[in-house]
Amino acid sequence: MDYLETTGRIFDVQRYSIHDGPGIRTIVFLKGCVLRCRWCCNPESQEYAIQTMKVQGEDKLIGRDVTVREMIELVEKDRPYYYRSGGGLTLSGGECLCQPGFSRDLLRAAKERGINTAIESMACAEYGRMEELFPYLDLYLMDIKHTNPVKHKEFTGRSNELMLENARKTALSGQTKLVIRVPVIPTFNDTVEEIQDIARFAATLPGVDKIHLLPYHRLGQDKYEGLGREYLMDGIEPPSAEHMDTLKRAVHAVCNLDCQIGG
Ligand code: SF4
Numbered sequence: 607m608d609y610l611e612t613t614g615r616i617f618d619v620q621r622y623s624i625h626d627g628p629g630i631r632t633i634v635f636l637k638g639c640v641l642r643c644r645w646c647c648n649p650e651s652q653e654y655a656i657q658t659m660k661v662q663g664e665d666k667l668i669g670r671d672v673t674v675r676e677m678i679e680l681v682e683k684d685r686p687y688y689y690r691s692g693g694g695l696t697l698s699g700g701e702c703l704c705q706p707g708f709s710r711d712l713l714r715a716a717k718e719r720g721i722n723t724a725i726e727s728m729a730c731a732e733y734g735r736m737e738e739l740f741p742y743l744d745l746y747l748m749d750i751k752h753t754n755p756v757k758h759k760e761f762t763g764r765s766n767e768l769m770l771e772n773a774r775k776t777a778l779s780g781q782t783k784l785v786i787r788v789p790v791i792p793t794f795n796d797t798v799e800e801i802q803d804i805a806r807f808a809a810t811l812p813g814v815d816k817i818h819l820l821p822y823h824r825l826g827q828d829k830y831e832g833l834g835r836e837y838l839m840d841g842i843e844p845p846s847a848e849h850m851d852t853l854k855r856a857v858h859a860v861c862n863l864d865c866q867i868g869g
Pocket of ligand 1: 639640641642643645646647648649651652699700701728
């Protein structure tokens with residue numbers, strides 16, 4: 607079968623994004639994730655199944671099946687913006703590795719058209735599946751949420767051993783640029799010691815020179831209500847700008863990584 611006919615399930619496309627990779631980007635959000643992070647701001651991404659969510663009182667269908675051809679035609683419309691800004695295509699979710707064939711083929715279509723590619727992913731997948739993406743991947747924005755497996759399991763539903771091992775294998779492969787991103791979540795990983803543990807781990811990964819600290823926000827809260835789900839972070843405040851600066855200094859105290867807040 608022509609790889610352009612590979613199908614995948616997405617729930618959103620965001621154009622003209624200036625986050626999630628260099629330059630101006632088109633973000634394709636894929637359905638499905640194996641984690642259940644308590645703070646997830648895209649809870650409608652977690653189930654692979656197509657769902658109904660109440661949005662401003664109206665039922666909205668979340669999820670649709672598309673081909674690589676449809677998606678790349680849409681992505682190509684933004685080529686002038688990529689050209690001027692150094693931007694491109696980013697796959698997000700959900701977890702794009704839950705649909706590895708579609709992700710690989712969409713990245714391939716972009717690369718074959720000279721479009722820069724990135725993924726946002728937490729690397730919870732069989733490494734062989736991840737490797738299939740690397741020939742077509744310029745930048746891997748990889749979430750590392752915690753170094754402690756017990757706490758990781760308590761707050762996300764899964765332990766972190768596979769993800770840490772995959773981070774190491776990805777870095778050692780040298781096949782794609784790797785940036786480590788840490789969602790900073792109060793009550794989970796926002797102490798100086800916890801962030802320094804993650805930074806020390808990231809600094810051991812060959813080729814990694816950047817770490818991004820992403821402060822928790824509540825933008826996804828209404829979606830939980832729309833899905834009839836409880837919001838488990840109720841009452842938890844986002845970290846202050848002062849605390850984020852403290853964490854940034856704490857990273858610099860233990861490693862030479864370039865640390866930025868946001869990104
Ligand atoms: S890994 Fe990302 S998409 Fe999956 S549950 Fe966690 S925050 Fe949500």
